[in-house]
Amino acid sequence: MLPLLVNYSTKIFISDLCELLEKYLDTSQIKEVYRAYLFSAEAHDGQVRKSGEAYIFHPVSATYILAEMHSDTQTLCAAMLHDVIEDTGITKEKLEAEFGKQVAELVDGVSKLSTIEFRTREHAQAENFRKMLLAMNRDIRVIIVKLADRLHNMRTLGAMRPAARQRIAKETLEIYAPIANRLGINIIQSELEELSFATLYPKRYKILAYRMQKIYNQRSETFNAIKISIEKQLAKYTFNAKVYKRKRNPYRIYFNMCNKKKSSLPNKTFLQLMNICALRIIVDNKADCYLALCAVHSLYKPMFECFKDYIAIPKSNGYQSIHTLLFSSHGMLIETQIRTIEMHKLSETGITTYGLEHFSNENDYQNPSYQRASEWLRELLEIRANDSIEFLEHVKTDLFPEEVYVFTPKGEIMQILKDATAIDFAYAIHTDVGNKCVSAKIDGQYVPLSTQLSSGQTVEVFTAKWARPNPSWLNFAVSAKARSNIRHFLKNLQHDEAIRLGKHMLDKELIAYSLHVDTFNEEQITSLLKIFKCNSMEILLAEIGFGNCMALIVARQFDPTPSLPTETGKPKPLIIKSTENIVVNFASCCHPIPGDDIIGFISAGKGIVIHIASCKQVIQYKVEKLQAIEWEVGIEGEFLVDIQIEVNDQQGVLANVATCITNMKSNIEHVANENNDGRSILKFCISVKNRHHLATIMRHVRRLSSVTRIHRSRG
Ligand code: MN
Secondary structure, X not given: OOOOOOOOOOOOOHHHHHHHHOOOOOHHHHHHHHHHHHHHHHHOOOOEOOOOOEOOHHHHHHHHHHHHOOOOHHHHHHHHOOOHHHHHOOOHHHHHHHHOHHHHHHHHHHHHHHOOOOOOOHHHHHHHHHHHHHHHHHOOHHHHHHHHHHHXXXXXXXXXXXXXXXXXXXXXXXXXXXXXXXXXXXXXXXXXXXXXXXXXXXHHHHHHHHHHHHHHXXXXXXXXXXXXXXXXXXXXXXXXXXXXXXOOOHHHXXXXXXXXXOOOXXXXXXXXXXXXXXXXXXXXXXXXXXXXXXXHHHHOEEOHHHOEEOOOOOOOOOOOOEEEEEEOOOOOEEEEEEEEHHXXXXXXXXXXXXXXXXXXXXXXXXXHHHHHHHHHHHHHXXXXXXXXXXXXXXXXXXXXXXXXXXXXOOOOEEEEXXXXXXHHHHHHHOHHHHHOEEEEEEOOEEEOOOOEOOOOOEEEEXXXXXXXXXXXXXXXXXXXXXXXXHHHHHHXXXXXXXXXXXXXXXXXXXXXXXXXXXXXXXXXXXXXXXXXXXXXXXXXXXXXXXXXXXXXXXXXOOOOOOOOOXXXXXXXXXXXXXXXXXXXXXXXXXXXXXXXXXXXEEXXXXXXXXXXXXXXXXXXXXXXXXXXXXXXXXXXXXXXXXXXXXXXXXXXXXXXXXXXXXXXXXXXXXXXXXXXXXXXXXXXXXXXXXXXXXXXXXXXXXXXXXXXXXXXXXX
């Protein structure tokens, strides 16, 4: 393995662990962990790791990692036993009998997590993510044990084959380090990052680590001088403050060098990044944080854009601190974090500390990281994404957030994602607010719902009882919550539309029997549902609407002597209201537009497909599958239509025609070009409002000098 900046690979013995446990656990608790050790050692007896050492060193080391963060007894026992189910064939029931239900559940959860690999295609990954979240949701400590397990595996990665090393390091960097970050476990996150980075890019890591060490040695005098000057300044005040030099994470330096956009620092070259003295000031209480801030700001001038108060507005993982970047008199920047001891502990070990024994009683539990983590998990699991890739997108935006803070009119702070819009804000307040949202104001000015928000704005949204989600919102909503709710609503809408359509189609067929869906009696409904194996009339109507069930056949159930029904009354045609009606499809062979005579074809699974009445396709269809249809008067929307234009092949002709079309407020969806003896045929697919609109466009195009012929193509 490479020489790391920090030595992570000391061998841990059970005696080391017990010594550490004595610092914060009582004797009976230590005995319990020791009992788990004996059990695990016996179970793994005879097994060796790839490195050649006895297997038990691995669980002991994983447990030690968690003990360093003062985890509770159950978590420690679970860490000690984490590979027992998977590798030794000891059952969950046996563990439960020995160590209780919670420990057994934890070990079982970790075993389940271990079978999940994130290297496969995106689709499989998403499923794995969902499985992982479900495992975590049973008891969030599952992921804590898993992180410690992964950390020790990363520390001892050298024994693995190169290909396995790469795969594990990549998975660690992309999945586990961000999760550690999201749970606020900084210690694990930064070590995982450094180890993965060193494995994935050994040369880059080596050079970077070497140069960091060198620069650090060169500047240690300056660093000390700065530290002393700040200590002296703080001593003038009457509160306790300790100043520490901070370790720099080489992966973070590398990350900031590569990701210029994401870095919050103004300078991005290696030397500029290293021209920073990283300090941390730790004080007793919150008020002192601001006094310390006052002290350092009166000594060195702060860089205005780099000041962040995460005490007033904590990060989403619960992280709190004041960040300020100062200009020192030594030509160096001083990156300062000011925080209390509690804030520090929380930022290092996040949800792992504060005795998770209180786990069963959530009300007693005061660790804010834990509460935020549970909330985050719950929200992720509530996402109603049907599609795995969509779900993965949600998880990814939530795992790698760039946050923006805005205010409600009452002055409450809302945290939203970068690029989030007013509609995201509405959904962030409440699902109902999002669903009924009609307009928004930013800092008192009305703005479109698609307006992107930026930090510090006051945002107000207005709702109306009649309002409902608009499909177009999906074009600009970015948050998982907003997107999944809009999608969910549209899916329901589709169902409602199918019912409406199904009812209409069935009513049309029922005319022959002088019946109506609305006037069916109990008996008629029961017999229909039985014959067609549906649980409710709504489902049956939707099935008809979606084209999975024929209205004619359903209606014939009321005819004792099946024969073609004679028309006793002319059925009303179905009215097509707009392109947003989802179970209605427009045939791509003839592209009907408002004003055309149309006819519907009922297609299984697709609902109704609309053709121009004279379309060649329609002739092939069975009469009973056709449906009379009319456009709604004054129908609005955009409809696609194909046109063919013959032109003399001269330069710029395509551009001229395209400009002419777009000038007529039509969008070009598609264009193809066919050449034929110096003459070209341009095939356009354009959007129009109706026949009149199309006629106007064609008239204008025909006037162009290079155009010899133009006509609409109908399949
Ligand atoms: Mn393991």
